[in-house]
Amino acid sequence: MDACYGGLVFNRAVAAGSLRFLKDMMIRPVRQALTAGKQDEPVADGGGPRAGHSIFTGHLLDGLEGGAKALEGHLTASGLMSYVYKQVSSDIHSIQTPHYGFLSGDGDFVFDAPALQTLENNITAEQDTLITIASLEIPEEKEIASDSFSIAKQFLSDPKSTIQLHDLIVHHVRKVIIETAQERFPVEGVSFTVEEFTRRLQLCEDATQDLRRLLACVAYWGTEKHLPILTKAISRVTDHLKSESGLVIWNSLRWYPTILLSYAAGIAALANGRYDNLQGLFSASVAPLRASSDYDRLAPAIGDEILDIERSNAFKQLPGHDKYRVPRSEYLYKFLQPEIDDDLFLGKDYEFMFDRFEVFLSLVNATVRKKKESHVWGPVGRFGWKASSRTSRENPLAAIIQEAKEEGENWQPFKAGLFGVDYNLFISAAEDYLQMIGRLGWY
Numbered sequence: 001m002d003a004c005y006g007g008l009v010f011n012r013a014v015a016a017g018s019l020r021f022l023k024d025m026m027i028r029p030v031r032q033a034l035t036a037g038k039q040d041e042p043v044a045d046g047g048g049p050r051a052g053h054s055i056f057t058g059h060l061l062d063g064l065e066g067g068a069k070a071l072e073g074h075l076t077a078s079g080l081m082s083y084v085y086k087q088v089s090s091d092i093h094s095i096q097t098p099h100y101g102f103l104s105g106d107g108d109f110v111f112d113a114p115a116l117q118t119l120e121n122n123i124t125a126e127q128d129t130l131i132t133i134a135s136l137e138i139p140e141e142k143e144i145a146s147d148s149f150s151i152a153k154q155f156l157s158d159p160k161s162t163i164q165l166h167d168l169i170v171h172h173v174r175k176v177i178i179e180t181a182q183e184r185f186p187v188e189g190v191s192f193t194v195e196e197f198t199r200r201l202q203l204c205e206d207a208t209q210d211l212r213r214l215l216a217c218v219a220y221w222g223t224e225k226h227l228p229i230l231t232k233a234i235s236r237v238t239d240h241l242k243s244e245s246g247l248v249i250w251n252s253l254r255w256y257p258t259i260l261l262s263y264a265a266g267i268a269a270l271a272n273g274r275y276d277n278l279q280g281l282f283s284a285s286v287a288p289l290r291a292s293s294d295y296d297r298l299a300p301a302i303g304d305e306i307l308d309i310e311r312s313n314a315f316k317q318l319p320g321h322d323k324y325r326v327p328r329s330e331y332l333y334k335f336l337q338p339e340i341d342d343d344l345f346l347g348k349d350y351e352f353m354f355d356r357f358e359v360f361l362s363l364v365n366a367t368v369r370k371k372k373e374s375h376v377w378g379p380v381g382r383f384g385w386k387a388s389s390r391t392s393r394e395n396p397l398a399a400i401i402q403e404a405k406e407e408g409e410n411w412q413p414f415k416a417g418l419f420g421v422d423y424n425l426f427i428s429a430a431e432d433y434l435q436m437i438g439r440l441g442w443y
Contacts, residue, residue, distance in 0.1 A: 020337070021334055032108070049062065076108045185250065205260065212265075220272045221272070234281065266281055271344055275413045303361070315327035398434065401431070
């Protein structure tokens with residue numbers, strides 16, 4: 001927007017060093033804007049680097065013709081906007097300050113991406129590539145927004161603010177309960193279609209966004225005294241869930257908000273080595289969807305619901321997901337990355353933490369089931385198709401089991417109580433689960 005007084009109020013900006021998956025970024029909706037100046041600022045209509053063009057437009061055209069390309073060769077709207085900002089701000093003839101950012105959505109417009117050709121030709125369907133997104137490299141003039149996430153961090157840093165943190169979380173829990181109420185997601189009389197499935201996913205994702213970020217914040221920075229707040233949130237979100245006659249997928253999808261919250265909080269806990277918070281999360285008391293269920297703790301309860309979701313093959317019917325071995329896991333992997341990276345700045349460690357979380361979730365399920373049912377099972381995540389790798393970082397399941405064997409009962413996750421008190425039972429369950437993954441024949 002090359003016009004006087006064109007500055008807009010943007011609802012978010014990309015932080016320096018942020019990473020995004022290239023293919024995933026291209027399919028997310030987005031509205032971006034680049035203005036020639038602030039909302040109270042006139043701008044020049046001439047004097048640019050190109051004859052007949054303004055300062056703003058001249059540098060914009062330079063950027064589109066290659067000046068704004070990143071080192072990897074890709075050209076995105078974020079990169080273009082960052083380039084124009086720097087060029088116009090430093091132009092000796094300029095007295096204006098461009099502004100740019102996102103009006104809505106979390107994708108990015110991609111003008112050119114050489115890496116796409118490599119990805120399209122790669123027969124390994126699960127592969128994508130992380131690219132660095134250009135960002136504003138000078139401090140913004142406005143103060144940091146006082147959103148709930150920032151407020152939660154302030155409460156966590158003040159020992160006297162535990163009650164305020166509790167009330168903040170409870171407020172958002174109530175909001176999630178209202179927005180995911182049973183009447184909004186009928187399970188009977190509604191046929192399964194990809195459109196309806198996608199609509200329900202979107203509603204759950206929108207409803208839980210604030211609470212996801214808050215629980216991730218508590219799981220990452222919280223201490224022992226904050227753990228009851230984390231577990232209470234999970235327990236209350238599941239209180240109103242009950243099974244009804246109707247499609248199994250619609251019943252099980254009622255747990256999708258809880259699955260989202262669990263992934264966000266669990267990944268955050270692992271990212272800061274807070275195995276105590278992860279154990280508390282997995283052990284949170286929940287109301288099982290089915291009265292016949294033997295499991296009233298979070299980890300095995302969501303394991304049951306994930307199993308029913310997997311049996312429906314619903315995620316596999318989403319566009320582009322039919323080629324994935326674990327489409328649910330791949331979907332969550334891509335969906336949660338921008339949010340967690342923006343808040344916790346995990347960078348390329350995100351994949352490592354995501355896979356570790358799914359392994360821990362599965363091994364907890366395997367251990368619980370071996371104790372109660374004498375057989376093992378656990379939801380299979382992306383680690384399933386990685387099981388053939390010989391390197392520990394690329395075979396997270398084998399790596400974690402090896403860690404446990406080497407450190408024995410002093411292994412921090414075991415000491416935190418993640419797998420109960422019987423170390424031998426856990427190792428036996430883990431080895432059985434590893435054999436189960438091998439029988440899948442995915443490699």
